[in-house]
Each structure stands twice: as C-alpha cells, then as structure tokens.
Amino acid sequence: DQQVKQNSPSLSVQEGRISILNCDYTNSMFDYFLWYKKYPAEGPTFLISISSIKDKNEDGRFTVFLNKSAKHLSLHIVPSQPGDSAVYFCAASVGNTGKLIFGQGTTLQVKP
C-alpha cells in the first residue's frame, strides 16, 4: 500500500529551464509534506516543506505547491542548475511524530 507515490522515476531538463517534480498521496490525514534531495552515497537532505494549511511555500529557487483536493504536490525548481541533479524524495506525515512516509523518488538530471 504505497501511500505516497512519485510516478515519474526520472526527469531530464536543460540547465536554466524549470524542473517540475510531482507527488501524489492517498492518505487524507497527512498534514505535513516535505521534499528531500539525495546525492549518490549520501543520506537524504531536507530541501523544503509545506503544511496542509498552505498551498504554496517558496525558498529561493524552490517552490512547493500543494493541492489538497487532488492529493497532489509538486516541487518547482527555477532555474534548474546542473548541481540540482540528484534523486528527489517526496515525504508526508501525520501530526507531529516526525514519522515520514516517503515516495519512491525521482531522479532529476539537469543537462548543461
């Protein structure tokens, strides 16, 4: 039972263009969502988060959008840079336990 789904295993974009990574969830009790970035041979690192009371959160080049009715969130990276090439994980949680349920990840490649 995959509660958090990232249906695109990979994405390739040109440097300077927008990268859009998508995530869907099934549990309507989720009230906090996060994106993590992971480089090879390293642990995931926190990127950006959003509470269910908001529909958008922005941090520099990174913006997360939440559509609760569609149970969908997306991460926009503008402009994309080669250093953004990594695996991106979407995660969701209920309440304040910190227990995160992760998606399968999307590998982003940004080409120079």
Place this chain on the structure above:
Amino acid sequence: DAGVIQSPRHEVTEMGQEVTLRCKPISGHDYLFWYRQTMMRGLELLIYFNNNVPIDDSGMPEDRFSAKMPNASFSTLKIQPSEPRDSAVYFCASRVQGAGNTIYFGEGSWLTVV
C-alpha cells in the same frame, strides 16, 4: 555540528551471519528513526524511538530484525541471521520535538549479503 553518525559505512557479509549497524543521533535529538532503501521499495521506515523507547516497529520486516536504543546517544539495528534479500542501504535519522517534522539523516550503511 556533528550530524547523525552511522557505522559501518559499508559491510559485506555472508548469508547466515549476524550484522549490527550502529547509529549516533544528533545531540539533543529525542527521536531516532531507522530507514531502509531498496530499489524495489524505496525508503521505508523500519522503526522509530522517542526518548529511547520504541514507538512503532510495524515496519520491521521479520523477527530476524531487532533494534535497540540503550541511551540517548546510541542505537543499533541487528539482523540475525542475514539473508541476501537484506542487501540495502540502511539509514538512521533523528529529530528534535518542537522543530517541525524535519528529520536529519546519516550517510547510511551499505549492506551486501552474499
């Protein structure tokens, strides 16, 4: 500031052997999580502790897996006996209550069971 520290970074062991993975959480953090990453299942939560007490171990795959947290600065994940399907990257993560739901990961322990 020291992050989450895991050891060993890499381990190759033979099927049937006992494997012990170790984790030191960030000082002051009161939650500790063990995750496993595989190609098939992605990042899955195995178990988490709050103030050294196991809260949810529903993700532990079977009785061959056990985890302990004897004090606030140390946790172990043990597999006995190990099997080839246990080959994965095992991550430890920690967080502090009141600082949102962000958890901080270690660099992982790469386990290969042959």
